[in-house]
Amino acid sequence: MELFWLAISTIAIGVFGCVAWFWGSNWVLDRILPAKGPNAGDNIRRANQIRPWLFLGPAIVFLGMYLVYPVFDSLWRSLFNSNGTRFVGADNYAWLLSDGKFRESMLNNMLWLLFVPAASTAFGLLAAQLTDRIRWGNIGKSLIFMPMAISFVGAGVIWKFIYEYRASGEAQIGLLNWIVTQMGAEPQIWLSLPFWNNFFLMIVLVWIQTGFAMVILSAALRGIPEETVEAAILDGASPLQVFFKIKVPQIMGTIAVVWTTITIVVLKVFDIVFVMTNGQWGTQVLANLMYDWMFRGTPDYGRGSAIAIVLMILVTPIMVWNIWNARKEVR
Template structure:
């Protein structure tokens, strides 16, 4: 334990020291070598203004190149290779993707996650944000709803394992859901093994986590809705539901879209929950899990796992493009 703490502190100290040396050294080189005192003053200042920003973003660009740009092109190359990553097979991996039964099940699961989780988490977050401001204990309620955001996906999965726990038909049940079911006179179930429906039980975990995120962002947006508009609607005889759907939601629609797209991207990358809960068994696998299985289980297949990674990346691009286009449209309106 002590060694781990010491190594962590040492790593932080070395990292900060390297950063300070880099920026101090690069500024010294700029001021004393590139922008020499013998240069005309105007040209020297122009050179400093042009080069100095690149000194600050150069480390970030280097890291992006090494850990993002290069892996992308290498993954693209491997997607045209065989299992060993050495023999060229053309588009056969992509042809396999759309005919493999496991992949088709995975795509169905991903579609269900995309359809249910962002909509449910955003809707629940909006409802909590509206209702919590109407009661005196609203801040405590918001705190409780937000708390799952502080838990890792694996930690949340462990918690929900106890919720769905099944000890066999003849044993006492410790799972909360089965205890409720038995209390209602019904039979306990192994919930995560039920075909098709088990996907929704896994989705509930991510909804539980992301509702707090949606609530915080939407609560801040709702505070920006003018009270005068709401009071005027009440004077005109509008019901609370009409105020909610016809005044509040239109006013915060741009924020709702931001929350929805953010959760959508999280859903496309979901891996931890499925791995911790079912390991992808019982038809619960998603794209990230299938990619992991082909790469790290059964000897590893560079070609097919890279193809799945490219499919996952292509699935993210439309969401990102929509978000960027909407952001630019908002900027143009300002």
């Protein structure tokens, strides 16, 4: 109950504080530079120069403190030893290159990058195309979209249950092993199966992200001009040809957006690996490796920061591409 009041009062203070800031600072500005009197014109001009920064102020402070500054601080810290007392130059990065776990993580991240966006986009496209053509399409869409609302940890529990293993001969309570034994094969401990266990983790993320891809691609498909499709059909194109040669090329831009958005999610993937295997059996990924170095018995902030910077470098091309597109649009 105490917690409840703490939360309520924080909301009140937070909201009140925000309102007080925006309202108060505007009021002060209007007092200092009144829009009347002898200098009215001058005052209005000067007030209009200042006012945007009052509106933007809190956002800029937060973005600066919580996102911009940390990037540079991490970069700086990655040049220091484990507790930040000694400058070590590029030692942490040299260590990364020689570390087996890091190479494993990089390799796995690449696998994730290839598989998850491709599979999610493909399934999303399929789901969009199918659900747009049936009467109960909206219900179908909702159900495919639903995993979006489930936490990665929750999804981890859900899928771990599916991969659950019981010794051969016992009743299989994991769906996958049950299907496998029904077909006459031996049950497997899927999550420690070398190499393939990565894919069993990736499937969880594909399951979550497909709905996102479907929603966006479905809107794009519906935006395709009807005439182009009709013209193709009149010319005798088969449904498959219409789909791949007429529709897909027209939504290429949207596919790219979906692909890059999922790529970002993939690069940051942490929870799924953390709760399902914790990077054992060859499933380590960068984000989990970083967490590992940050929270082990004696944390190594230098190495942790170096791994974080590697992640930052990996997202940079997408960041630049996004900004490029956004600026094109603004103009």
